[in-house]
Amino acid sequence: MTTSHAASLVALAAATEPAATRSPAFLMVTAVVAIAVLLVLIMKVKLHAFYSLVIVSLLTAVVAGIPTADLVSTLTSGFGNTLATVALLVGFGAVLGRIVEVSGGAQVLADTLLSRFGEKRAPLALSVASLFYGFPIFLDAAFVVMLPIIYTVARRLGGSLMLYALPAAGAFLMMHALVPPHPGPVAASGILGADVGLVVVIALLVGLPTWYLMGYRLALVLARRVGFVAVPDLLGKAGGDEDQPRPSFGIVLLVLLLPLLLIFGATASNTAVTNYGADEDNPLLVVLQVLGATPVALLIASVLAMLLLVVRPNRGKVGSRVEELVDDAVAPVCSIILITGAGGMFGRVLTETGIGGVIAEGLNDAGLPLILAGFIIAIALRVAQGSATVAGTTAAGLLAPAVAADPSLSQLQLACIVVAVVAGAITFSHVNDSGFWLVGRFLGLDTATTFKTWSVVGTAIGFTAFGLVWLLYLVVS
Template identity: 40%
Template structure:
C-alpha cells in the first residue's frame, strides 16, 4: 500500500470533525475581527473556545489548554517584547533616532536618497514596532521629499518596505518571536537567516519598486503632516556611531551565539560565554542597560527621566501582549484538540512541503483577518507539528515562511492600510497600487528566498 493510500485509509470521521472544528474556529476569529470589529484578543479567545467545543474537548480541558498556552507564550515572549519596547523608547526619546536620520541623510547624495531612507528604516525598525517606526519616520519622509523635490512615493516606499520586512521576519518583533516559540526554533539561527532573507527583499520591494510606484501614484500628503525643521535647534543627542552600535548590540550578541554553536567545539570557554550573552533575554536586557547610558545619559537624561522613558514604553504594548498571549492559547487548543496532528497527516499524505503549507496558511489568514500578527500566530500553531522532523535550520525557515505569508496583500481590513493611506494622502486605489502591491512583493520575494535557502542548508 502506498503512503498516500495508507494515509487515506487511516482517515476517520473524528479527523473530519477536527478539520471542521479548525475551520469553524478560524472563521469565528475572522468574522469577529472583520465584521464585528472585536479586539483580536477577544476574537482569539472566543475562536479557541468554539474550536475546542466543536472538536469535542471537555470544557475543563479547553480552559486549561487555552490558559496554559497563554501563560507559556507570555512567559517566553512577553518579556522580550517589553525589552524591545524599552530600547525603542530610549532611542526615540533621546534623539538617537533623529541622529540616525540626519547622519545617514548627510552622507547620501540625491541619487542615493531612496537607499539612504531604506537604511534608516532598517536601523530604526530593528528595535521598534511597525506602527511606532511609521509614526516616527513619516514626517521625515515627507520633509525629505519636499526638500529634495522628489516624488513622495520614491522616498516613502523604501521606508515602508524596511519597516514591514523587519516587522514580519526579524525578532524581536512580536510575530517572529511567537513563531519561534511555537515552532521551537533557535532564535539565533532564525535571526541570521531572517537577515539573509530580509536584505534582498528590502532591496526589491523598497528602492526598486519605489521607481514603479512613483510612476503609478502621485501622492499628495496633507500639508499639516509635513514638518519644517529648518528653524529647530537640535538638542543634546547621542552620537551617530554609538547609537547605531547600541541598536545592533542585541543582534550581534544573538548572532554571535548562533555562530559559536556552529563553529566552536562544545565545552569551549568562548562558546560558553557567547551562548550565555546571546540568550535573547540577556542580550536584550544588556542592550537596554547599555542604552540607558549611551542614549539616555548621552542625551542629558537624569535617572528619573530614564526611568520615566522606560515606564512610558510599557502601556502601549499591553494590547500586543494580550493578542500574543491569546494567540498562544489558540495554538495550544489546536495542539491539544488533535487538529495539528490531523493537518500534519493530511499535508504529508498530499505531499505538501512544510514551508509551502506554512506560507499558504499564513496567506489565507492574513487575507481574511488583515492582521500580520494574528496570521503568524495562527499559522505557526497549525504548522507546529510539521516542525517535529525538521533540522534546526529548516525549522527557522518555517518560521520565516510563516512570516512571509503574514505580509501578503494588505488591504482594507488591515489597520496599517488605512494608516499609510491617511499619512500619505492617497485614495484607496492608490494605496492598493502602492502599499498593497509592495506588501505582496515582500511576501513573494521573501518566500522565494526562503525556498532557495532550504536547498542550501
C-alpha cells in the first residue's frame, strides 16, 4: 500500500460524524443487529457471502439514516476503494504464485525449506519465511504470493492445510500490524510525532516474541483443533509442467525477492524526502517511488516470472501457455475479490454512521493512561469499521492532542504508544474486515472456522503485543 493511499484512508477515517441525526445508542444497536443478521445469512441461511454483505450493507445504510442521495455512492465507494487496493494486489499476486507453482519453482522452494528445517519443522520454516517476506509487502499481496509454496508443502507432507497456512498468516499479521513500512504504523508515527526508526526497533522487540507465542505456537494449537482442511484448487490444479525442467533456486528467489527490493526502494525514497529533506522531484527518487508501489512491483515481478519461468525454459515456444496460466490464476480468485470488495462496502457503511467516532471520543475523554487509551480506542474503531489501517491512524489522530499536551514524553515513550495503538487496530477481525474474507476464502474456510482461527490469532497478537509494549513503557517512564 502506498503512502498516498494511507493518507486517503486517514481522510476517510476522519469522517466520524454520524450520517444522520441518530442517537449513539441507536447507531450502536444498528451495528450489532447488522452484524448478527449478516452472520445468520451466511452461516444459517447459506446465502453467498457476496450477496449477504451487499444486502446487509444496503439495509444498514437505510436504517442508520444515510441520506438517499448519498446511499448508492456510499456503497459503491466502499466497494470501489477496497477493490482499488485489493484487486490488483490479489490479481498480480495470484498470477505470480501460479507461475511459480506450475514452473516447479514452488517445489524447489519447498524442497529447500524442508532440507534446511526438516519436515517436522515445516510450519516454522513457512512462518519464518513469511516474516521476511511480509516485512515490506502489504499482507494481502504477500499472503497470495506465498500460497503456492504453502500448498505445495501441505500436499507433500499431508495433514491439514491449516498446520502450514495459519503460522504463516500469523507472521504476516504481526508484520503488517506493528512494523513500518506498513501504512498503519507509518501513519500513526507521523500523527503522534514518533521517530519511525525507533518505532521499527520497538515493534520488532515486541513483535518477534509475540509472533513466536501467538502467531506460531497458538496458530499450531488452533490449526490442530479445527481438524483436517484440504488444500483447495483456487490457484489452479496442483502440479507443474511435467516436460519442463525445474528452475534453479536462484531464479525463483530472484522472482520472489524482486518486489521486496522495489518496495524497499520506494520506502527509502519516501524516507529521504520526509526525514532528510531530499528533493521530491529528483528523477531517481520519483522512479523508485513509482516502481516500488506495491501493484507496480508485483506487475513487474509477474512479467519477469513469465519470461524466466515460462518463456525462457521453452525457448520462446509457448504459444498460448502464458495466457492460459493467467486465466487459471485469475478466474478462481474473482469470487474472493468480489467478497473482499463487499466487505469493504460494509465497513464503509459502518464508518459513515459515525458509530466508531462516537465510541472513540467517549474513550478519549475517560482519563485513561495514554498508552491504554490509544489501545482501546483502536480496538473500538477496528470493531466498528473493519480496516486495521483506518483504526490505527484514526486512533492516533484522536490521541494526538493529549500527546502534544504532554511535553515530558520521550521519543521512546512515543514509539511505545504508537505500537500500542496499532496493536489494538489488528484485534477482533470480523465480517466488516476485507482481510477476513480474503484469507478465509483462500484457505477454503467457512465463516465459523475463520473466526476460530484467523480472528483469534490476530486478537491474540494484538493483546500480547500491547501487554509487552506496556511493560516496556513502564520501564522507560
